[in-house]
Amino acid sequence: MIDFSQLDRVIHEKSRLSIMTLLASRSPWSFQELKSELSMSDGNLITHLRTLTKEGYVRELKTVANDSGRPMTQYEITGAGSSAFRAYVKVLEAIVQQSRPK
């Protein structure tokens, strides 16, 4: 029997799941890259990034843009974020596996 309480509610929201997936694939991503890949508004994206940062799943990096030399914000997944993401995917797979016709 699957323990549904194991599902991380922070990651379970679709937008945050998308952000976590991108950051788990490769890091770091700039704010603009995330925005263009996910087609989200500035406000929406920043809200979800704040939630994930507060939870300790994502960290902010202050970098300098190569071309202009201006400060730039990038985001990367933390160790805790990676573990939480892997656990979340595992539960999803278990749900699908269990409901598959035998």
Place this chain on the structure above:
Amino acid sequence: MAASDLPHDTALEHLRIIRTLMERASIYRAVSATAALCGGVIGLAVAAWGIMRPPSPQVFLAAWIGVLCVSGVANLFLLMRESQEKGQPFITDGLRMALRAVVPPLLTGGVLGVSLIAFRQQMELAALVWILCYGLALQGTVSFAPRSIIHLARAFLIAGQVLTVLWLWKGWPGMVSPPVALASLYMGLTFGLFHIIYGVAVFLSQPRELVASSSPR
């Protein structure tokens, strides 16, 4: 939403999102910047020699096959070393995707170019075919390649198309003869110069990280 209400379809939908985004996010660099730089320098040297002391078509072909072999082996070696340093396997999904994208146009260009030189002594046309097919091979990787490769692909395709039109129109540039010297010029401008610019640009664009601030849980 209560986690216990999670239906099978939602789980499937979330897995689909994860898979799609992960595929889109995966980046694979099929051309090592260092190998491109080395290949570019060798290519430029061979092209300069071909312009100043135009060789026979057979020697021209052998010289460029040599450049291809040296650059190709260097590229494989450097990609392998990079994988080892990162503790990753050399044969990855990224490499498979890259091979699927680049092998057909490269083979086509190779067969066409070699045949044009061997059977028709058409060095300029062979060079143009190589430039265009190499551009198409790189273009095939754009969905998972870094931006620098995309720029390189565009540079090869645009240069190949412009040079083809100019060559068919006016045999440009008329002052460069015999044909093998003109073919060397085409090769030097693209395979030599573009790879050097690409290698330098990649090295210059390494991110400079200033501060890393984290929010511990």
